[in-house]
Amino acid sequence: MNVYGTKQIRNVVLLGHGGAGKTTLAEAMALITGAVSRMGKITDGNTISDYDKEEIKRQFSISTTLIPLEYQGEDGPIKINLLDTPGYFDFVGEVEEAISVADAAVIVVNCKAGIEVGTYKAWELCEKYKLPRIIFVTNMDDDHASYRELLLRLEKEFGRKIAPFHLPIRENEKFVGFVNVVKMAGRRFTVNSDYEECEIPEYSQKNLGIAREALMEAVAETSEEYMERYFSGDEFTQEEISSALREHVIEGNIVPVMLGSGINAQGAKMVLQGIDKYFPTPDRYECIGVDVSTGERFTAKYNDNVSLSARVFKTIVDPFIGKYSLMKICTGTLKPDSNIYNVNKDTEEKIGKIYLLRGKDVIEVPELKAGDIGAVSKLSVTQTGDTIALRSAPIVYHKPEISTPYTYMRYKPKTKGDDDKVSSALSKLTEEDWTLKAVTDTENHQSLLYGIGDQQLDVVVSKLLNRYKVEIELSKPKFAFRETIRKKVEVQGRYKKQSGGHGQFGDVKMTFEPSGDLETPYVFEETVFGGAVPKNYFPAVEKGVAECILRGPLAAYPVVGLKATLTDGSYHPVDSSEMAFKMAATLAFKKGFMEANPVLLEPIASLKVTVPDKFTGDVMGDLNRRRGRVLGMNSNHNGKQIIEADVPMSELFGYNTDLRSMTGGMGTYEYEFSRYEQAPGDVQKREVEERASKVDRTEA
Template sequence: MKVYPTQQIRNIALVGHGGTGKTTLAEAMLFNTGATKRMGKVDDGSTVSDYLPEETKKKFTISTALIPCEHRDHKINILDTPGYADFYFEVCGAVRAVESLVCMFSASSADVEVQTQVVWEDYPDIPKLAFINKMDREHADFYKVLNAMKETFSDIIVPAQLPLGAEEDFKGIVDLISMKAFTFEAGSGKKNEVEIPADMMDDVETYRMELIEAAAETDDDLLTKYLEGEDLTNEEIMQGIKNAVRSGSAVFVFCGSALNNIAIDPFMDFIVECAPTPDSHPLVQGKDLQAEPFSAQVFKTIADPYIGRLSLFRVFTGTLKADSLVYNANKEKEEKIAQISILVGKEQLTVPEVAAGDIAAVAKLSTTATGDTLTIKSNPVLIDPIEFPEPTYSVAITPKSKGDEDKLSGALQRIMEEDPAIRFEKNAETHQNVLTTMGDSHLDIIMEKFSNKYGLEVEIEEMLIPYRETIKTSVEVEGKHKKQSGGHGQYGHVWIRFEPHDEHFTFEEEVFGGAVPRNYFPAVEKGLQEAMQEGVLAGYPVTNIKATLYDGSYHSVDSSELAFKMAARLAFRKGMEAAKPVLLEPIVNVEIEVPDAYMGDIIGDLNSKRGRVLGMEPSGKNQIIKAQVPAAEMVRYTIDLKSMTQGRGKFKMEFDHYEEVPAQDAEKIIAQAKQQREEK
């Protein structure tokens, strides 16, 4: 593949709900440019962009793929993104690298599908084109989808084409810009010009006026001419459409059948002629891309167990040449660029350089991660980080074979290199390996990667909640450790007052007259701290206690630090049992954002989870609900929320405080904990 200058590059991301045909559209575009000899199919696992084993098995996209097409002496960099909510982080990375989005719609769906709506509304300022796909399917209705788009979005939405027929009679399109009609040969995509059907002329004229109006509104002179009733020339209309697309003031709608390669070529022509150019990207607007120092950002990392890391990057300014040094501005380290590759799915084509605006890949960078800026050391540039969604679905994982702990750690590190929406921690209290992902589908894919990529069998365990125990009243207790049976014995004797306390643990002493020598105070404190690791109710750590050593006795020969530690532990256990011990549970602050229609369901569900709603506030079309909920009730909330809102809700949570567990719930937790200890 040749090196393309900036003005001959177009960068688009195919976005939309799963099953709308993004991958098939990319496949048709590749085929039409001669890059492939036959169109692959998602169902056969033969497409260029869905090449991962998990994708061919599941038959949907889970990882953004780069598909560059050469069309009319231009290069269209297509980023084929996943359409399911669990992989939305892939969309976030892809959006950073492009100037426009192609939003996909299914002609047989009466409503705008969830993920299409989510990405459209999450990126209101990015220019968009709309493609209504599957016009040849049963129940396909272009006009119903068009009306649903207009009802759902506030943008100016204007057809650039109308369909010729629908369902099995769909054969082509009427181009409202050129006022010509075309039919297409299914499969080959071969185009034939035909007459515009007479019974369509009213619709054609109506929608062409909408098109001209949208074009005219981008320029004061054009608008004046239009309002005064003068006809705009085709060149003026085209220039107005370019302005509208590139400014995002209107969204133009196209239609076709990607699977049968009907009306794909005219869409590609429009992308070349009207889609935004690389110099319009918000990060470089107004800059001379060639004169500025080199800057690029890695928007995706592919971790391969055999070839290592492959970093996909977008060049924003300057030119990158092979066999050169770049500077990672985030890590403040230099990186060696050996070969530069253009990816076509999994295939790598070597190029000597890439210009500003292009998208390419480089292998084996030592410190560079997704989101990092590559630039030059003498004049470094730091590009804003990419905002990825925070994962919320946590599970505990453990290797099937106990000897595979290190192997699990290594595999996780590699997977996390390519997946910015995973968090992992070894929980200090529960001693579990906690993996946090975007949802159950995301988790399934990670589990398959453990097996397929790294030969590692991993099991999912029940998440343990880090409960704690405390006391509700003050007590004074004695602890005596005495073993004296001839020879050097053991003797430690303490009286300790235990009280509820705001802080985790405070130790004080009020010993008079040397009843307990000062040199044993640290041993008493240490004995108490060790004993606090296991409470008397269910064996959970103890917190919020003040212990005051106020009396005791010692033996000049038999007393020792160990003896006083043991005496303190005995006093602690006795004191806990007498001071009305209770179970505490972690409470999290939760912010849930949902459309108005789901408010009742969400609040009802929070109440059933023992949650307290703290308040509500509007956020655009949505409402944000703020609440406090026991962490134990939130373990599966990622899945619950998707189910309740059809994927339209999102939430975030963070630990806030510990709170007493209601008695009836505490009994169940204590019984369960005792059973688990017995099973061990």
């Protein structure tokens, strides 16, 4: 593939609901540009994008795939870096990585299915990142697809920005072509996206007039001169129309709507033309970061005539094709066989060859210029989010904003002794996917796997088996309860043992009471009078308490909020020892704790749920069923409400699936640990019964 300059590059992300037709459109565009000689099909498992075994098996995209295409544009050849993203929400991290390097987006909408949750989410992401966009309506070959109804819904949901550039032509209830509203011309498909001119059907004239008028108004709004000409009845030239529309599309004031049939490769050429005409080149934007040498904000235009800087936005770790770091060149030119400086890690690395990845195909290139996207293999320390620059000009660019995973399950290797293999395999998967986290919960002696949703965790289990030949089992995690007491008690602990020779003797009187501070496990004090217990045994008594609070007598959970006071006791001048007093304190603790009205404390999460207005009642009702306390509700001024509530952590298990079900996938949530609160009686009873075998009931 040729080397392309900044002004010849278009970085375009494909967005949309799962199953809308993004991968099929990518295949059609690859066919039209000659990147492939025949279109692959998702059902046949031979598409460029979905090459992973899991994607072929499940027949949907799991990872973002880069597909570089060469296209002969109006003003010469251009390179389109197409980023085909997953549509299912569990893989949103892949979408966020792709969007972080995209300069524009094509939102794919299935005409029959209409506006789906993924369409809204794609639109919201484009608004958040201020990405120019085109909507491509696919599946127009379906007899039950109503383009007119879809247009009305698009305008209702997304406002006057929606501008139909195409209207369909149907004959005998079959989709055969389209009307180009910008050029006021009919197009009849011949082979794939190729077409011949045709008459505009009579039935299209009314809708064409409305669409055309809206476009001309948009063109007029680009300047006062155009506005005057428009009102005086002047016609704009085709060049003036295209130029004005491009400005509006780039600014996000107009969102063109195009149409076609991905499976028949119809309309793909029009999308390519739209990308060439209406989408910006990378140099329209600035790279924003921090100059490490000064700590000041750094901005630069995409420019290949200055020193090198680039940011790694994705890592691929494949056991067959190896490790690749995908990066977008921000400034300068990346050349092979050179040293690069990783600013985040303060390390130099040697790079060999430079590649483009097209699906699983690796294409070597002589260099990459600013604004382009490519890959380098086998970097040892460089990870996703790192910045490559010169040591003399250390710039750090912002890392991609990736969603935080809140769904988690406990995992165990199926085969004993596979812990190291599982750990190694998971580290490779987490390097690829930032929304995946493997965490060791030492308190509950469990390993936890965090992800965006259950589907993602299911894919991880499958990948571990197929890629790395290790099996894990997922199960419900244990939750970190605590134990404390509710009243003050005074007890004696007496330890006496005689076994020939020196015996063991320790005797303590202690009070146990709530300390009032649940953040601190225990407070130890002594008020011994007259040397009843020698001072040198005080540390041993405290040690006995300190060891006991690790596993409480109620349900073997850690103890918090305890105040232990040594008040009295007795000793033997020969038989007393530190161990004897430690054991005496242990006896006192076990007896006193169970007499002091012991209770279980459960972890409480501070939860925020963001949902469209119409779902607030259902969500609040569900939170009440989960023993949650709704604290308030605020509008985010985008037709959504943010519900704040306190909910027991144990009740949030499975919440991701339930929330999606309640809100049709529109609801999102986040939470953080807040505090501990006393668990209800039925919860305490169940926990105590379940953990009875873990409690140390033996007398010391």
